[in-house]
């Protein structure tokens with residue numbers, strides 16, 4: 523981390539970072555981990571989650587637009603989290619908490635079934651090489667986990683500037699059980715989503731940005747007490763735990 527990130531971490535982490543128990547890898551989330559989100563935020567409120575929040579550009583803008591929500595962000599790259607802390611502080615938003623950990627594991631272990639109103643995954647790492655596609659965030663297993671964690675009227679918003687990943691997302695998510703494509707195709711740009719530096723770089727390079735929006739297809743009936751039953755455990759996803767700097771992406 524650079525000096526200003528170190529300073530942000532020292533002064534702001536206590537207030538906005540939620541520490542969670544890990545397994546062997548520091549950015550993992552222990553399966554027995556538990557967070558009382560109402561206690562962390564000091565209030566009960568609808569839970570919004572972002573996975574891969576980077577420097578927090580979208581996170582902070584969206585949290586400011588949604589003071590009614592408790593917004594939880596997961597990011598594995600500590601310098602980006604430190605920059606996020608500075609941004610939170612600059613903008614004076616109080617309804618954000620950040621977890622320095624893998625958001626896939628966080629979503630599985632730290633949120634009850636049917637408890638997440640909004641999930642945002644904006645510009646997930648594209649992992650271009652075919653042999654790395656298995657590391658991509660969007661997969662059938664992750665889709666099943668998201669479907670189980672969303673509230674019955676919950677929404678998952680995605681965006682990417684890589685057409686092949688956008689198409690791969692559609693191939694996985696359009697037929698995914700428990701999810702429905704809210705627009706039957708590409709979504710209009712999510713109007714609340716700010717233009718981030720990352721997105722601008724894609725646009726400058728001539729890439730088109732695709733937005734996607736999925737909703738929970740159906741509410742679990744009371745006859746299905748365990749809405750989590752069909753969700754694969756994450757071990758299969760764990761090998762995808764991102765190693766900072768390993769994606770070959772432009773550093774934040």
Ligand SMILES: C[S@@+](CC[C@H](N)C(=O)[O-])C[C@H]1O[C@@H](n2cnc3c(N)ncnc32)[C@H](O)[C@@H]1O
Nearest residue numbers: 574575576596597598599624625644645718720
């Ligand atoms: C391409 S960047 C986009 C950042 C941000 N969403 C934006 O639009 O500016 C992807 C980010 O996701 C983070 N990331 C990748 N996989 C993650 C995971 N499983 N959990 C949390 N963060 C993740 C990376 O460290 C990186 O900061």
